[in-house]
Amino acid sequence: MYVAMPEPSERALDLHARLVEFMRDEVFPAEASYAAYRVEKGEHDTTLPPVVEELKASAKARGLWNLFLPSESGLTQLEYAPLAELSGWSNEIAPEAMNCQAPDTGNMELLHLIGTAEQKERWLTPLLAGDIRSGFAMTEPAVASSDATNIETSIVRDGDEYVINGRKWFTSGASDPRCELFILMGKTDPSAATHRQQSMVLVPRDTPGVTVGRNVPVFGHWDQHGHPVTEFNDVRVPVTNLLGEEGGGFAAAQARLGPGRIHHVMRALGAGERALALMVKRVQERVAFGKTLAEQGAVKERIAESRIELDQARALCHQAAHVIDSQGNKAARHLVAEAKVAVPRAVLAVIDRAIQVHGGMGVTDDVPLAAMWGWHRAMRLFDGPDEVHLTTLARAELGREPLFRF
Numbered sequence: 001m002y003v004a005m006p007e008p009s010e011r012a013l014d015l016h017a018r019l020v021e022f023m024r025d026e027v028f029p030a031e032a033s034y035a036a037y038r039v040e041k042g043e044h045d046t047t048l049p050p051v052v053e054e055l056k057a058s059a060k061a062r063g064l065w066n067l068f069l070p071s072e073s074g075l076t077q078l079e080y081a082p083l084a085e086l087s088g089w090s091n092e093i094a095p096e097a098m099n100c101q102a103p104d105t106g107n108m109e110l111l112h113l114i115g116t117a118e119q120k121e122r123w124l125t126p127l128l129a130g131d132i133r134s135g136f137a138m139t140e141p142a143v144a145s146s147d148a149t150n151i152e153t154s155i156v157r158d159g160d161e162y163v164i165n166g167r168k169w170f171t172s173g174a175s176d177p178r179c180e181l182f183i184l185m186g187k188t189d190p191s192a193a194t195h196r197q198q199s200m201v202l203v204p205r206d207t208p209g210v211t212v213g214r215n216v217p218v219f220g221h222w223d224q225h226g227h228p229v230t231e232f233n234d235v236r237v238p239v240t241n242l243l244g245e246e247g248g249g250f251a252a253a254q255a256r257l258g259p260g261r262i263h264h265v266m267r268a269l270g271a272g273e274r275a276l277a278l279m280v281k282r283v284q285e286r287v288a289f290g291k292t293l294a295e296q297g298a299v300k301e302r303i304a305e306s307r308i309e310l311d312q313a314r315a316l317c318h319q320a321a322h323v324i325d326s327q328g329n330k331a332a333r334h335l336v337a338e339a340k341v342a343v344p345r346a347v348l349a350v351i352d353r354a355i356q357v358h359g360g361m362g363v364t365d366d367v368p369l370a371a372m373w374g375w376h377r378a379m380r381l382f383d384g385p386d387e388v389h390l391t392t393l394a395r396a397e398l399g400r401e402p403l404f405r406f
């Protein structure tokens, strides 16, 4: 299907130019300080390197704040895409510097869409200000959570309260001391229709019975904000903490994951571009067997393949973003699924080639490639493993009315 893309607005172009400056003048130079703090504190420390708060203040002053949320930024998803991509060049720092980091962005979107006025005042306001952080507690170690209908955490009404019992993991962000809120998904009615059993509830982190436990690394890398096990034992919250309607949790999770998925994909393109830039620099400097690596035929081919794959992946991502803008999340769901599979694959292929041309250095922390590879490999699992998206796409294709009958 042919989809015509609109031109970006003057505002979007201006923000892009300002973000390029911010990345060049402040974010990239801050990476060394960020890394030094984390090394000094040790890999299990979950406090935020102070340089990020400095960057947050600067991003706010530059108007580069909350760009992910159309109602705050005035941008379309298609206009946000190149901005998110720029932030993906420094994925550990830049998204948070701009208050555009997962999982808070998805949580803010949910609160914005279906939160009550009181819930917005209590939680959305400080999240939009970047004063607190939040986690999204859906995945459970005991069940295959790629099928969200498997979730077992119970949410039982008792008078004016819900009582929550369950064990989650990969609650990204929960290890960060600034994390004050969980959006938890569990079952309010296990006897209801399969997709009407689940509900979402707001759980303040300091509620008795909430335990943030063991953190888990991603390919040996300990993310600052963590992906820990979280336990909920007889946790009581008022019924007014229900987010949306009872039985609406599954639909709300889909709503949350739509924009969340495409934003991960947008940022991934930035990581791919950084890997390609590192590859190009390295091969022009390094000499083996009497020639620079750039003069070796095989290396040239890898560079060209990388450019093709990134541009193809970006075209798909932008098409999905434009259909979200013009026709809504539901109409875009298959394009989002395509992009969610295709972009991490392309980016991983580029990072892998970049690692290869760096030789041994490529697998060390002297260049960011190994950490980038780990994160984007994990992306093939989170927000739905590849197979789940491929199954959805195959089902749509098999059910499609053919254009010609032979």
Ligand SMILES: Cc1cc2nc3c(=O)[nH]c(=O)nc-3n(C[C@H](O)[C@H](O)[C@H](O)COP(=O)(O)OP(=O)(O)OC[C@H]3O[C@@H](n4cnc5c(N)ncnc54)[C@H](O)[C@@H]3O)c2cc1C
Pocket: 103, 135, 136, 137, 138, 139, 140, 143, 144, 145, 146, 147, 169, 170, 171, 172, 173, 218, 227, 378, 381, 382, 383, 384, 385, 387, 388, 391
């Ligand atoms: C870095 C990271 C951050 C995360 N952050 C969060 C978070 O903030 N909050 C949260 O709730 N969760 C989070 N997750 C969890 C993530 O969403 C789940 O890991 C994912 O949904 C898969 O669930 P699972 O691990 O239970 O795998 P399972 O459901 O057990 O699936 C295992 C494998 O089975 C295969 N499979 C599944 N379905 C099909 C199918 N239909 N056809 C063929 N094969 C299939 C796939 O290969 C899949 O990888 C995060 C995960 C990672 C790695």
